[in-house]
Amino acid sequence: MQKVVIIGGGVAGLSAGIFAQMNGFNSVILEKHHTPGGECTGWDRQRYHIDGCIHWLVGTKEGTAMHDLWVTLGALDGVECYHPDSFMTVEQDGVEVNLYRDLDKLQSSWITISPQDTETINDFCATIRKLQSFQIGVAKPLDMMNIVEKIRYFASMKDAGAVMQKYGKIALTQYAERFKHPALRRTLAEFVPDGYSASSIFFALATFTQGQASIPSGGSKAMALRMVDRYLEFGGQIETRCEIAELVHERGQVQRVVAKDGRSFSGDHFVAACDPKVLFHDLLDDGYSDKAFEMRYQNQKDYPLASNIYIGLGYEGTMNGIPRTLRFPVEPIKILQTSINNVQLTHYGYEPNFAPARNTVLTVAINQFADECDAWLELAKHNEAYKHEKARIGEAVRQSIIQRFPEMAGKLQVLDVASPATYNRYCNAHRGAFMAFLPTTTGKPMAHNGRIKGLRNLHLSGQWLQPPGGLPVAAVTGKDTIQRICKDQRRPFTMGTSHH
Numbered sequence: 001m002q003k004v005v006i007i008g009g010g011v012a013g014l015s016a017g018i019f020a021q022m023n024g025f026n027s028v029i030l031e032k033h034h035t036p037g038g039e040c041t042g043w044d045r046q047r048y049h050i051d052g053c054i055h056w057l058v059g060t061k062e063g064t065a066m067h068d069l070w071v072t073l074g075a076l077d078g079v080e081c082y083h084p085d086s087f088m089t090v091e092q093d094g095v096e097v098n099l100y101r102d103l104d105k106l107q108s109s110w111i112t113i114s115p116q117d118t119e120t121i122n123d124f125c126a127t128i129r130k131l132q133s134f135q136i137g138v139a140k141p142l143d144m145m146n147i148v149e150k151i152r153y154f155a156s157m158k159d160a161g162a163v164m165q166k167y168g169k170i171a172l173t174q175y176a177e178r179f180k181h182p183a184l185r186r187t188l189a190e191f192v193p194d195g196y197s198a199s200s201i202f203f204a205l206a207t208f209t210q211g212q213a214s215i216p217s218g219g220s221k222a223m224a225l226r227m228v229d230r231y232l233e234f235g236g237q238i239e240t241r242c243e244i245a246e247l248v249h250e251r252g253q254v255q256r257v258v259a260k261d262g263r264s265f266s267g268d269h270f271v272a273a274c275d276p277k278v279l280f281h282d283l284l285d286d287g288y289s290d291k292a293f294e295m296r297y298q299n300q301k302d303y304p305l306a307s308n309i310y311i312g313l314g315y316e317g318t319m320n321g322i323p324r325t326l327r328f329p330v331e332p333i334k335i336l337q338t339s340i341n342n343v344q345l346t347h348y349g350y351e352p353n354f355a356p357a358r359n360t361v362l363t364v365a366i367n368q369f370a371d372e373c374d375a376w377l378e379l380a381k382h383n384e385a386y387k388h389e390k391a392r393i394g395e396a397v398r399q400s401i402i403q404r405f406p407e408m409a410g411k412l413q414v415l416d417v418a419s420p421a422t423y424n425r426y427c428n429a430h431r432g433a434f435m436a437f438l439p440t441t442t443g444k445p446m447a448h449n450g451r452i453k454g455l456r457n458l459h460l461s462g463q464w465l466q467p468p469g470g471l472p473v474a475a476v477t478g479k480d481t482i483q484r485i486c487k488d489q490r491r492p493f494t495m496g497t498s499h500h
């Protein structure tokens with residue numbers, strides 16, 4: 001039986017492993033950390049569970065191809081989902097703006113806030129409606145489609161293509177200027193980090209309003225562990241605490257990989273489901289650089305990476321009536337060289353097992369970009385200063401929440417502060433990135449087939465291969481890799497399982 005060796009046990013690695021087992025390969029997943037899951041994870045602090053990932057999972061709508069894929073992977077098989085009413089609620093100058101799941105309600109509530117923006121709001125919602133039929137491609141990667149399949153695929157992307165053409169080159173901040181009401185303007189402008197193209201909000205809201213982006217019960221870590229169970233059920237093998245440090249190749253074929261502790265794993269096919277920078281820079285010693293990635297790594301302006309400061313808080317109380325995700329203005333909080341003037345607070349009141357009874361766990365995410373990430377990586381080398389800075393930011397955020405919700409005083413504690421250095425340390429994430437290259441108005445979307453020029457039996461999988469990254473792309477590209485290997489080996493490929 002041919003052997004597939006997979007470096008990285010995140011969602012992409014687990015997906016590759018499950019499809020390898022389903023398609024008659026023998027496989028092993030080698031994971032650096034003590035738990036598989038990669039960035040799709042959560043952690044316990046005191047009596048609370050902090051969910052570190054899923055704010056929305058594309059593919060939660062039954063009857064769609066993406067949902068079927070998650071079911072096959074064990075991620076959503078028989079799992080209830082929580083369907084929030086609103087993606088986010090934004091408070092601004094005494095006005096509350098909601099990004100409702102019900103698009104008619106979103107439209108009418110925005111018109112009530114700003115009748116003078118009616119035409120712009122109608123146009124905004126019409127574009128979202130037009131995109132609601134958009135589905136992420138699952139069955140086959142583009143490079144494996146025949147001409148008829150390609151024609152069908154591009155025909156199905158007609159509306160998406162039109163929206164990209166119209167809004168892909170306009171920054172969301174610039175698009176937001178079309179709205180006269182300051183609360184609507186700021187809601188849109190601050191929906192995604194500066195520099196994102198306006199198209200991102202249309203795709204995000206089209207997905208959310210078609211009911212395709214809810215939250216699986218039990219959260220991120222439970223979902224990753226269900227995928228681990230599925231992989232093990234299919235006979236897969238996982239080695240944890242196994243960081244691969246060397247990739248041995250000869251005459252265009254990878255022979256084996258070697259872990260930091262000296263363990264060696266040989267195989268017929270190798271899948272790098274780790275951060276691509278780890279593959280190109282560390283494992284291949286920059287000897288097999290890839291043009292598509294190098295060009296992007298060297299041009300941070302057009303291809304920015306985002307990381308996070310992620311603060312977990314425990315509240316001895318319930319959040320009844322408070323929206324799941326709320327953004328509100330705060331007194332400026334200094335973060336390294338910059339400062340923030342609003343806080344985005346998410347609570348997990350819908351998850352009974354994340355906190356003791358009548359208590360709630362909360363998180364606050366603060367995006368960090370290039371220079372900030374580098375500064376965090378530098379700071380993390382100085383343990384005391386790093387700890388001090390994280391604690392200072394955590395406390396400032398706690399105070400700003402209490403200012404907004406005075407009833408929380410004395411009942412709110414900071415549980416944990418993760419920084420870009422945390423993602424780098426745990427997942428080897430380059431610059432702590434938690435999403436692939438951001439869709440800016442000047443960058444070209446990535447479309448990578450995962451093949452590594454010059455090394456025939458090595459493939460790359462993961463969220464980096466196609467926009468917009470995130471969990472669905474990780475899952476799809478893990479599957480795509482095994483599909484490509486089957487094609488190379490002239491063997492049939494199966495997507496289905498008896499679990500359906």
Ligand SMILES: Cc1cc2nc3c(=O)[nH]c(=O)nc-3n(C[C@H](O)[C@H](O)[C@H](O)COP(=O)(O)OP(=O)(O)OC[C@H]3O[C@@H](n4cnc5c(N)ncnc54)[C@H](O)[C@@H]3O)c2cc1C
Pocket residue numbers: 007008009010011012013030031032033036037038039040052053054055056057058242243244245273274275278308310365426427428429434435461462463464469470471472474
């Ligand atoms: C705070 C946060 C919120 C997010 N929210 C969402 C969301 O709401 N929806 C969504 O779709 N996505 C979300 N994401 C993004 C999502 O988590 C990622 O897109 C996805 O988990 C990436 O999966 P991956 O398998 O491609 O990579 P990773 O998860 O990075 O997995 C790579 C794995 O490889 C391992 N590894 C690295 N180097 C080595 C080595 N040398 N040897 C062995 N193992 C190695 C790492 O430890 C890791 O386990 C979020 C991420 C974060 C951090």
